[in-house]
Amino acid sequence: MLFDLTAFEECERCYREALRLDPTYAEAYCNLGGLLIKLGRLDEAEVNLREACKLNSCFPEALNNLSDLLRLRGRPEEAEACCREALRLKPDDVQAQLTLGNALRESGRFHEAESCYRAALDHNPAWPKALNNLGTLLVDLGRPDDAIRSLRMAVAQKPDYPDAHFNLGVALLLAGQFDEGWREYEWRWKQDRKKSQLRGFRQPLWSGGDIGDRVLLVHAEQGLGDTLQFCRFVPAIAAGRRVVLEVQRPLVPLLAGLPGIEGIVALGDPLPSFDLYCPLLSLPRVLGTTLETIPQQASYLRADPQRVAAWRQRVRQLNGPRVGLVWAGNQAMSGDRRRSIPLERFSELADLPGVSFVSLQKGPATSQSPPPGLSLHDWTDDLHDFGETAALIEALDLVISVDTAVVHLAGALGCPVWLLNRFDRCWRWLLNRDDSPWYPTLRQFRQPQPGDWLSVLKDVRAELEKYELSNIARS
Structure with missing residues (x-):
């Protein structure tokens, strides 16, 4: 009851008192681990859940909670294994079906995830959480109309369900229904995961x-x-x-x-x-912004002209076209494994005659080595802020990037940018188009199937071979 009332501190105190009285109380470790997940204290949660599983190796609820935690920590394969063991122990565990679907979705196995969510709904067709999870998956699958139906059902069953309202907003935005979409998007501030970001x-x-x-x-x-x-x-x-x-x-x-x-x-x-x-x-x-009234200036940001001139002097030594490259995003972001591309996969762009690639990559992915034949020039140690990165971008002929801030920066500057877009694209890139109403100079190269970067990079290579410098230079 305390957990349901979200009296988290008192709830935690009770679980810890129970464990003080009985250190072998597996259920208390399981419940405490589930609470700590909700509080975002994942290290402590994992310790407690593993202890629960150690004390009781046939404990499907603990395995289910541990699976959810492992998914949140970016370990979907381990999460899947835990869930499947929970379902072996308790085949009719609908919560484990839902958690397994979440792990499969995180791995990009969307159709398998859909089967799990629908199996959970077969047991309870009006379960708001399952309807919400199915709705978010249908967004990933590019089926916004189906997603909207599922999420409206979730909201009908539970009108004060922030996650379902927010996800409905995302589905509506993906479908281009901005008016209602923006209103539902405001529910983000009532989500548990956003509460720590409330400014007060x-x-x-x-x-x-x-x-x-x-x-x-x-x-x-x-x-x-x-x-x-x-x-x-x-x-x-x-x-x-x-x-x-x-x-x-x-x-x-x-x-x-x-x-x-x-x-x-x-x-x-x-x-x-x-x-x-x-x-x-x-x-x-x-x-009151709609799809038709998005401000579409050719550029609304500008780099410092002196910085741009300095970078043009530096890149002049390179054979053109001079193409900026970003292959990875922030690893902390949910779904980053699906949007980032290991640099070695860019072997498809190796040995392109006359093309010079310039790294715009920051963060841990800079430690990756380019594949043989890919000429990659790296001045990123000199990119101390986005003003400097903007100046370098304006000195280049083209930017090719996965879905990161650099895409938005190049688009805001009015520079040509090619987006390497994952199958489960963000709502802002919409559906069934290779351009963007947000950035007139952006072109999308989309995965035809989840995980299929090879097709994307083959298409990019074909376009790079087709274009001379005059074709991709800024207008």
């Missing part, structure tokens, strides 16, 4: 309208790419209003020149006085 401002949330002489804080809330994509809306909001923009520190030099803002501050620095606030990704809802 005393000032009221701004939902549009005149603010007089009051100061509005617009703040970044998600990843660097999201900030780069949605900062396009700031000038429209700042016109006739006093606006202060808060963004991630690496973006401050680049975004400081956005028209109309009164000031810019790095996330983590003290905020100036303000009267109202609005999250950056809520601006399209405030503005």
Whole structure:
């Protein structure tokens, strides 16, 4: 009952007291592990769940909880093994069916995951959690209409279900139904996983309208790419209003020149006085943005001209076309294993005559070695912020990247960019198109099937062979 009432601290105290009285109480270890997962304390959760399994090797509930944890830690193969053992012990365990579906989805085995979710729904067709999980999977499979139906059913069964509302918003956005999509997307702030990001401002949330002489804080809330994509809306909001923009520190030099803002501050620095606030990704809802009214300037950000000139001097030594390359995203992001490509797979682009690749990759993936025959020049040690990266991009002829912030940066600069897009694409890239309403200079190369990067890279090679420098140079 305490767990259901989300009295987490008291719940944890009770489980630990039970274990003090009986250190061999496997059920208490299992329940404590499940609670710690909900609290995001995954290291502690794993210790407790493994202890539960050690004390009782035939404990399907503990195996199910451990599977969920392993999936969250990016170990879907181990998660699958735990779930299958739980189902061997208890074949009619519908929660284990659901958890197995989650592990298979994380591995990119979407059709197998769908079978698991539907098996769970065969036992209880009105189970909101199963309807929600099926809906999110159908988004991955590019079936937004089916996803919307499933998620509407989940919301009908449980009207205050934040995850189902948010996922419905994603499905609607993927389908291009922006009006309702933005409204449902606001439910993100009620999700458990977002509660740690709530700012707790005393000032009221701004939902549009005149603010007089009051100061509005617009703040970044998600990843660097999201900030780069949605900062396009700031000038429209700042016109006739006093606006202060808060963004991630690496973006401050680049975004400081956005028209109309009164000031810019790095996330983590003290905020100036303000009267109202609005999250950056809520601006399209405030503005009533539809698919047809997305601001489509050729470019809305610009690198420092002196930095661009310096980089042009450096890249002049390379044979053209000069192509920027990014092969991996942030490993901490859910689904990164499906969106990133090991650098060795780019052997398909090796030995292209006259093409010089320039690394724009940052983070742990920089330790990967290029395949033989791929000429990859690396100046990333000099890329200290996104302003510097923007200058290098403007000095290149083309950027080729998986779905990372660099795609958004190149698009915002109005530079040619080719997106290597996974099968379960983000909602913002929509369906059945190889262009983007967000970036006029972007072209998509999509996986035809989950995990099929070979087809994508073959298509990219064919296009690179077809184009001369004049074909891909910026207009």
